[in-house]
Amino acid sequence: MDFLSSILEQGLIYGIMALGVYITYKILDFPDLGVDGTFPLGAAVTATLLKAGVNPYLTLPIAFAAGLIAGTCTGLIHVKFKVRDLLSGIIMMTGLYTINLYIATTNNVSLYSTETIFRNSLMTKIFGETIPGWADLLIILVLILICKLLLDLYMKTQSGYLLRAVGDNDGIVTALAKDKGNVKILGLAISNALVALSGSVFAQQSRVFDISMGTGALVVGLASVIIGISFFRKASFVKTTTAVILGSIFYKACVAMALKVAGATATKLITAVLFLIILIVSIDRKKKVKIHA
Amino acid sequence: MLELQHIHKYYNPGTVNEMCLFDDFNLKIEDEQFVAVVGSNGSGKTSLLNLICGSIELDSGNVLIDGKDIGREKEYRRNQYIGRVFQNPAMGTCPSMTIAENMSLADNKGRLYGLKAGKNKARMNYYQESLRQLGLGLEDKMDVKVGVLSGGQRQAMALLMSTMTPIRFLILDEHTAALDPKTAQLIMELTDKIVREKKLTTIMVTHNLRYAVEYGDRLLMMHQGKAIIDAAGQEKKDMKIDTILEQFNQISIECGN
Numbered sequence: 001m002d003f004l005s006s007i008l009e010q011g012l013i014y015g016i017m018a019l020g021v022y023i024t025y026k027i028l029d030f031p032d033l034g035v036d037g038t039f040p041l042g043a044a045v046t047a048t049l050l051k052a053g054v055n056p057y058l059t060l061p062i063a064f065a066a067g068l069i070a071g072t073c074t075g076l077i078h079v080k081f082k083v084r085d086l087l088s089g090i091i092m093m094t095g096l097y098t099i100n101l102y103i104a105t106t107n108n109v110s111l112y113s114t115e116t117i118f119r120n121s122l123m124t125k126i127f128g129e130t131i132p133g134w135a136d137l138l139i140i141l142v143l144i145l146i147c148k149l150l151l152d153l154y155m156k157t158q159s160g161y162l163l164r165a166v167g168d169n170d171g172i173v174t175a176l177a178k179d180k181g182n183v184k185i186l187g188l189a190i191s192n193a194l195v196a197l198s199g200s201v202f203a204q205q206s207r208v209f210d211i212s213m214g215t216g217a218l219v220v221g222l223a224s225v226i227i228g229i230s231f232f233r234k235a236s237f238v239k240t241t242t243a244v245i246l247g248s249i250f251y252k253a254c255v256a257m258a259l260k261v262a263g264a265t266a267t268k269l270i271t272a273v274l275f276l277i278i279l280i281v282s283i284d285r286k287k288k289v290k291i292h293a
Numbered sequence: 294m295l296e297l298q299h300i301h302k303y304y305n306p307g308t309v310n311e312m313c314l315f316d317d318f319n320l321k322i323e324d325e326q327f328v329a330v331v332g333s334n335g336s337g338k339t340s341l342l343n344l345i346c347g348s349i350e351l352d353s354g355n356v357l358i359d360g361k362d363i364g365r366e367k368e369y370r371r372n373q374y375i376g377r378v379f380q381n382p383a384m385g386t387c388p389s390m391t392i393a394e395n396m397s398l399a400d401n402k403g404r405l406y407g408l409k410a411g412k413n414k415a416r417m418n419y420y421q422e423s424l425r426q427l428g429l430g431l432e433d434k435m436d437v438k439v440g441v442l443s444g445g446q447r448q449a450m451a452l453l454m455s456t457m458t459p460i461r462f463l464i465l466d467e468h469t470a471a472l473d474p475k476t477a478q479l480i481m482e483l484t485d486k487i488v489r490e491k492k493l494t495t496i497m498v499t500h501n502l503r504y505a506v507e508y509g510d511r512l513l514m515m516h517q518g519k520a521i522i523d524a525a526g527q528e529k530k531d532m533k534i535d536t537i538l539e540q541f542n543q544i545s546i547e548c549g550n
Contacts, residue, residue, distance in 0.1 A: 156410060156411050159407055161394060174369045175376075175455065176401075178369060
C-alpha cells in the first residue's frame with residue numbers, strides 16, 4: 001500500500017512538470033533542457049522561503065513566478081538572440097545551477113523542521129497530531145487538478161489558440177499579424193512555471209532541496225508526455241492533459257518496479273533505458289500508422 | 294494604392310554568387326486592381342511578393358501603401374493589412390486544429406488574442422455560411438481537424454481565412470500550382486469571386502498563362518527583375534495566350550532554357 005501511494009504521489013508531483021513539458025515538447029516542438037534547471041529552481045526558492053518562515057502555501061505562487069521568469073529568459077535567448085532551441089535550454093540549465101546555489105546558499109537544505117504544504121498548523125487543526133498518509137495524496141491531487149483544469153481552459157482561449165497555432169504552423173501566426181516570437185516566449189514561460197511549481201511541491205513532499213534534483217528532470221517529463229500521448233492516441237475521450245498525467249504515473253510505476261529489482265544505485269540507468277524503450281515503442285507505432293495509410 | 298519605388302535587391306552580396314535581382318524596380322498598383330504576374334523561374338515574381346510582405350529585406354527603395362512607407366516594417370506588422378495565400382496549401386491553416394477553430398482564429402486577426410473564448414460561437418453560423426459557398430461540404434465538418442482535409446479543401450479554407458477580415462491587399466503566391474487542374478479551376482473561380490465581391494487590390498503570381506489572361510485586369514510579365522509586359526485595361530482584354538507564350542519563348546531562348 002505504501003509502495004502504491006508513493007508511486008501515485010511521485011507520479012502526480014512529476015505530472016505537474018509533465019504538463020509543462022507537454023507545452024514545450026508537444027505544442028511548441030521545443031525540447032527545453034532548461035527544465036533541468038527550473039525544477040530545482042522551484043525547489044530552491046521554496047526551501048529558502050520555508051526556512052524564512054513564509055507561509056508554505058505562499059511558496060507555490062512564488063515558485064510558479066520564478067519559473068515564469070526562467071522560461072521567459074529561455075524564450076528571449078532563443079527568440080531575440082536566435083540561439084537554437086536545444087542550446088538555449090542548455091545555457092539556462094547551466095546558468096540556473098549557480099543561481100539555484102545562490103538562492104539556497106548550500107547544495108542541500110533539509111526541510112524537516114519547517115512547515116510545508118503537507119505539515120503545518122492548519123493541517124494539524126484539521127487532522128490532529130497524526131496527519132493521515134492519504135492527506136498528502138489529496139493535496140497533490142487537488143493541486144494537479146487545478147493546474148490541469150486551468151491549462152485546459154487556457155488552451156481554449158484566443159491566446160491558447162495562438163499558442164497551439166505557433167507550434168502547428170508558425171507562418172499562420174505571422175499571417176495573423178502577431179509576433180510569433182512573443183507567442184513562443186509566452187509558451188516557454190507557462191511551461192517553466194509549471195515545472196518550477198512541480199519542483200516546489202516535490203521539495204515540500206520529500207522535505208529536502210538538493211542541487212542535483214533536477215538532473216534528468218526533462219527525461220522524466222518527456223517520457224511521461226510520450227507514454228501518455230501514445231497510450232491514449234486512439235482514446236479521443238481522454239484529454240491530452242489527462243493522458244500526460246496518467247503517463248507520468250505509469251512511468252513512475254515502471255521506475256519504482258525496476259528499482260525494486262535493481263536497487264537505488266541504478267536509478268539514472270533505469271531512467272535512461274526506460275526512456276529509450278518508450279521512444280522505440282512510440283516510433284514503431286508511427287511507422288505502423290504510415291503503412292496503413 | 295501600392296507603390297514600389299527604386300527597389301534594389303541583391304542576393305548573396307559580396308560573394309562570387311552575387312546576383313542582382315532588382316535594380317531600380319518601380320511599380321504602381323491602383324486600388325481595386327487585380328494584377329496577374331507571370332514570368333519564368335528566377336525572374337523575381339515571388340521575390341517581389343516577399344519584398345512587399347516583408348519576408349525578405351529590401352536593400353534600398355520604398356514600399357508605399359497610400360503614401361506611407363512600410364518598407365522597413367516587420368513582416369507580422371505588415372500582415373495587418375495584407376492577406377496572403379501560398380503555393381503550399383499547408384501554409385495557410387493549422388492542421389491539428391479543427392475547421393471551426395481555424396476560422397475563429399482567422400476571424401480575430403487585427404485584434405487582441407486574449408483570454409476570451411477561442412471559439413467564436415456567435416459567428417459559427419457565418420463561418421458555416423461562408424464555407425457552404427465553397428461547395429466542398431466543409432460546413433458539415435466544423436469539428437474535423439484541418440490536417441485530414443485534401444490540398445484543395447485546405448487551400449479554399451486558406452483563401453477564405455486570409456480574406457475574412459478587412460485587408461488592403463491580397464497576395465496570391467502561385468496559390469493554384471499544387472492543385473489538380475479541376476480543383477485549381479475551382480480555387481481560381483473562387484478567388485475571382487472573393488476579389489470582386491470584396492473589391493480587393495490583388496497581386497497574383499501564376500505559372501498558368503490562361504489564368505493570367507482570363508482573370509484580373511492587369512498583366513505583368515517579369516524577366517530578370519523587370520516588367521517586360523505591363524498591360525492593363527483594354528490592352529489586357531485583347532491579350533491572347535499565344536502572344537504571351539511567344540514572348541515567353543523568346544526570353545527562355547535568351548536564357549538558354
